[in-house]
Amino acid sequence: MRAVVHRPKRLFIENHQAWAGLVVGLLAFGESLVLVGILLPGTTVLIIVGGLVGAGVVQPLPVLLAAMIGAALGDTISYFLGKWLGRGGVHKWPLNHYRREIARARLFFHRYGFAAVFVGRFFGPVRATVPLVAGMMGMNRRRFQIANILSAIIWAPVVLSPGWLVAKGADSLPELDATSLFGLAVIAAIVAAIIVAVIVIRLRGRRDART
Template sequence: MSLNEITHTIMQFIEHHQAWALPIIFLLAFGESLAIISLLVPATAIILAAGALVGTGVISFIPVLIAASLGAIIGDFLSYWLGKHYHQQVISSWPLNKYPKMIFRAEQFFQRYGTFGVFIGRFFGPLRAVVPLIAGAMHMPTTKFNLANIASAPIWAFVLLAPGAFGVPWLETLFG
């Protein structure tokens, strides 16, 4: 099944079963934020598409924003916790041991930018879920990590949802 088909199927399900929208968005953002799972979950495309459902009035913006933010915060914190408590074992395990360059880049990124690296790392594709793992492995203080994590998650969710949420109504107004 292609990414397009997966996205379409999930969007149809949400459209017909709106009560499931928030748990699905939460779980997608959570999975997208987990170090290993994020490599397997096509959450970014689906959350972008969910923005279009917001734009058409199928689901509401604020609850979806909150669900995506909470999923991202909890997923990143779990990655951080795993890194802090199982640092070397996690990094040397499959599938992360298949991507040593990604781990190395995340370490460099974190060393260069510190707490700000956790904040900005959320917006860099494959590094997104690895940065919290590395932050934990490098024993970044939990308070500093949480500040960056909690501050960046709603912005990340907004950036993904906004094009569909605000673009669809604008296009409908423009092209009637």
């Protein structure tokens, strides 16, 4: 990864690390914001940023905090937009062009409620629309924010970790200290739990469709 990041670019990034946090925060914000997240998913760029963290080009803490704050803020705005528009908002411009996506999110939210907000951030087809639907359906604000903030805290390291792992390389894993290895184990457990949850949700959805 260090070879990929050419020295001039790397020096520029190192000397302007404040911009890294801002860019990551904006990407996470856009990824979570309704419509923007549908049209311009930023996950790929965030994975690349994770690689820069692993290569030592960018400090991890500002990037992680920016990703968490941006993701939580994007979902919060989408939620309040849904509350303001109400259930009939789907018939208004520009949401009327995305009725299929919103209908899918509404079904997902109707089935799983609180869990839909928490897991939805990791579930591509409904990621950018579940917060909007939660607002439209009148979900309690406190319950929404608990699910929103907890999922943002988990989502940030999970989305950055693939790039970080690639940059570190498998050969360097034995050299990591106990704290880093514990962190990796926690992230791996979270990812596994999310994968299992998504699989269960999909299987349950198929079963309900047959009945």
